[in-house]
Amino acid sequence: xxxxxxxxxxxxxxxxxxxxxxxxxxxxxxxxxxxxxxxxxxxxxxxxxxxxxxxxxxxxxxxxxxxxxxxxxxxxxxxxxxxxxxxxxxxxxxxxxxxxxxxxxxxxxxxxxxxxxxxxxxxxxxxxxxxxxxxxxxxxx
Amino acid sequence: xxxxxxxxxxxxxxxxxxxxxxxxxxxxxxxxxxxxxxxxxxxxxxxxxxxxxxxxxxxxxxxxxxxxxxxxxxxxxxxxxxxxxxxxxxxxxxxxxxxxxxxxxxxxxxxxxxxxxxxxxxxxxxxxxxxxxxxxxxxxxxxxxxxxxxxxxxxxxxxxxxxxxxxxxxxxxxxxxxxxxxxxxxxxxxxxxxxxxxxxxxxxxxxxxxxxxxxxxxxxxxxxxx
Numbered sequence: 524x525x526x527x528x529x530x531x532x533x534x535x536x537x538x539x540x541x542x543x544x545x546x547x548x549x550x551x552x553x554x555x556x557x558x559x560x561x562x563x564x565x566x567x568x569x570x571x572x573x574x575x576x577x578x579x580x581x582x583x584x585x586x587x588x589x590x591x592x593x594x595x596x597x598x599x600x601x602x603x604x605x606x607x608x609x610x611x612x613x614x615x616x617x618x619x620x621x622x623x624x625x626x627x628x629x630x631x632x633x634x635x636x637x638x639x640x641x642x643x644x645x646x647x648x649x650x651x652x653x654x655x656x657x658x659x660x661x662x663x664x
Numbered sequence: 665x666x667x668x669x670x671x672x673x674x675x676x677x678x679x680x681x682x683x684x685x686x687x688x689x690x691x692x693x694x695x696x697x698x699x700x701x702x703x704x705x706x707x708x709x710x711x712x713x714x715x716x717x718x719x720x721x722x723x724x725x726x727x728x729x730x731x732x733x734x735x736x737x738x739x740x741x742x743x744x745x746x747x748x749x750x751x752x753x754x755x756x757x758x759x760x761x762x763x764x765x766x767x768x769x770x771x772x773x774x775x776x777x778x779x780x781x782x783x784x785x786x787x788x789x790x791x792x793x794x795x796x797x798x799x800x801x802x803x804x805x806x807x808x809x810x811x812x813x814x815x816x817x818x819x820x821x822x823x824x825x826x827x828x829x830x831x832x833x834x835x836x837x838x839x840x841x842x843x844x845x846x847x848x849x850x851x852x853x854x855x856x857x858x859x860x861x862x863x864x865x866x867x868x869x870x871x872x873x874x875x876x877x878x879x880x881x882x883x884x885x886x887x888x889x890x
Contacts, residue, residue: 543709545867571763593882603871629724
């Protein structure tokens, strides 16, 4: 029990313990942590600038721009997760990663499912003008 | 295996882990709690994990708003579309503000870890200023839209736009209040364990808001002007 208590103070004991997201492991040295945040800031800024540049120039084939933007966004979210929230693949992070994976699953289901279903309805249902009364909304001939 | 362990009830025996799953090369056995061995996790871990689950549920709520926006973005009702109303220069400055504030918030976390009160307060003040700058720019954008009659009541597109971006703005405003609270609490109560836990949760919240903003500026603004 005693080492559990002392883990709250941080230090070397943490090496074998679980970590919380965003936890700094109670390190005394600012420099080591600063390096991680600086790399994160640099990469995130690079990806942000890339998004804006791709949009405003002809560098990327026009129909592929949305895909490029989504790729940059997902990459930047990954950078934030790794360098700012300290989500790692280490054993002390298993719980955090599992929760994140479940969250991502639900997000993909909600967004993907909505877009898919509503796109299908938009394609397959009769166009209804703003003046069409609701009672005649049944498919006609 | 000693006699004592061999005769112990099965539930009390240490669980074998022949493949060392989750124990990277740590042959002497991990002391990581939360796997049924080593006792309960420290409170700091439990609190951080619980707040992480809250943040993920918050992100799921935003996913619903994103889904609504994606479905309704074409419903402009002959009103303005994204191309007509979005000002990418403002969005770029907003993005820079939020990204920098996330970085400075990280500095505050580091300063707190190193127990350097002055550096912590300075970094938190910088985080606040950058966050407030972001919020001011967003409110200016909203005020301009409302003044032109392009409020949320104009079209389904604008309704979903105001809901999604406004919800993020509300989160930032709440985060700014929380930030001031943490500055005051560290100032008056010092580096107490509970104060450290709260500040860790705040930093998580602030970084998560930046992650959501990445999705907002990509999906709403950049893809909106295509």
